[in-house]
Amino acid sequence: MSDSPRRTIGFAPPAIDDDCVAAVERVLRSGWITSGPELKKFEAELESYLKSPRVVCFSSWTTACELALRWFGVGPGDEVLIPAMTYAATANIVLHCGARPVLVDINPEERVVSLEKLKDAWTAKTKVVMPVDLGGWPVNYAGIMTWLKSPEVSEHFTPENAVQSAFGRPLFLSDAAHSFGAKWERKPIGTQADITGFSFHAVKNLTTAEGGALSFSLPQNIDLVKTTAWFRAMSLHGQSKSAIEKTESGTWQYDVEEAGFKCNMTDIQAAIGRSQLSNYPKYLERRREIANRYYRKLSSLDGCILPVLKDVSRESAYHLFSIRIQGFKSSERNQLMQLLKEDGIATNVHFIPLPLLSLHRKRGEDILQYPESAQCFEEQLSLPIHIKLLDEDVDWIAERLQLHVENIKAAQV
Missing domain, CATH: 3.90.1150.10 (Aspartate Aminotransferase, domain 1)
Incomplete structure (x- = not known):
């Protein structure tokens, strides 16, 4: 070893500056700290950055993408294609739904799954293809989407609910937990798949401490407004109105049609995210x-x-x-x-x-x-x-x- 002095270099400390601290303080003093006006602004700013029709934020990538699987109706007997080289969460959400994660080996040069290996793993039971942009490197988005829309796949796809019937093919759900800000053909990752899931965990390029988001780019025959309303409701126990919506509408009445989850993003997290995005x-x-x-x-x-x-x-x-x-x-x-x-x-x-x-x-x-x-x-x-x-x-x-x-x-x- 050389005589170079020892240093202390962390692996991935978050980029928290004075403006970010001030943004959080502003929300803490505002009287509204859960999902509210700050979150609405953050989602709108993400839509602008990603050039996405609609973005919905959640408490984590994991909860966001599990909801996406459940929205598509993934369950027992179904298969979801994922890489063998990925974090545990990618497989966990498939198992939570009762489906089978089908592991696909990586391309050694790029360290992500290749289209050819996805084709080899695909069967008539495949309901979702969920590749991972490992390290921030995008998969072959255009190739994967073209393949999923081809007769080779669609003619063997058996829909089991209205959403799957509207698609007529497997869902392309991108695990983009690492790739916020990556580019495909000079456009930000976020609209190339049907749904793209981002992570804003503490070690990510853009953080909200914990958090995640889905960017939607659905087929035209899918009602985007109705779909994203479902995701928002399911992040709040299935409740038809959020707390801020009940305040703004002046009425407290709400309904619950499905048993939802509790995985909404707070205004405190959104304040961190907005500060981060402005500097991104x-x-x-x-x-x-x-x-x-x-x-x-x-x-x-x-x-x-x-x-x-x-x-x-x-x-x-x-x-x-x-x-x-x-x-x-x-x-x-x-x-x-x-x-x-x-x-x-x-x-x-x-x-x-x-x-x-x-x-x-x-x-x-x-x-x-x-x-x-x-x-x-x-x-x-x-x-x-x-x-x-x-x-x-x-x-x-x-x-x-x-x-x-x-x-x-x-x-x-």
Whole structure:
């Protein structure tokens, strides 16, 4: 090890500035802190940013996307296609609905599922296709949607309710928890799938501490106003009016037609989100700069596979900067992470493949059926990428990483 001084570099601290604190204080002093006027403004501003017909916010990505599955009528006997390499929540919501998550291996170059592998996993039982923009890198949105609309799929789709009949094909639900701000053909991710789910968790590019949102781009024969009203009601126990609506309308009466959930976003969270969104272009640009700086510093490191960040049709949201060290086993990756930790550099792994988790092993999943996900997991670690990083921090992280990788490899000989 070199004699470079130890630093303290967090993995993903939130970007909370004085304006954000003031926005929260303003709402706290307003007399209205649950879902109300601040949330309405946040949703409208998200619609403008995403160029989306309608956005509805929730308490988390998980609750939002589970509601989307339930709206489509997903249940026992149904299958939902998801990546084998993703966070547990992607599969959990499918299991909550009583359906079967069908795991699909990743494309090793992009670390997301490919259209070809989705086609291989598809059956007549497939009701939803839910790919993940891992690390902020968009999947092949146009290719997936074209395939889902093709006779190859639609002629084998058996609808079981009015919504499914209106679609005449599986739902394209995008897990865009990592990709707020990513681009597909120069347009923000959020309107390419039928429904796009975003996460505003504390470590995400844009945070509301906890929270999530759905962006809707539904077929024209689906009533968007009625649909989003259903989602809002179901986030409030199925109640036909929110608290603010009862106040504004001057009447307290309400109805409950379905047993809903409690997963609405509060005005306090929305205030954080609005502050974040106002600064998001500069946040995203700084993440882009950091990613490009990592590229310049690490491109000469032998065996280091860097993430795809941009091509002719896509640009990442730069949520993660995940690298792979070719030939490393998880024990060597873990050793590298420990050495970086001793330098004061926090790193992470995204993610443990689902077949390695006890829950999915009990379901009969075998990691040997997903060789690309298995190898990626062995070799992968994520470096810090956030707006509090200085250029000199990035340079130092790259320097320490290169030193440790070379030393670990030398010890293998």
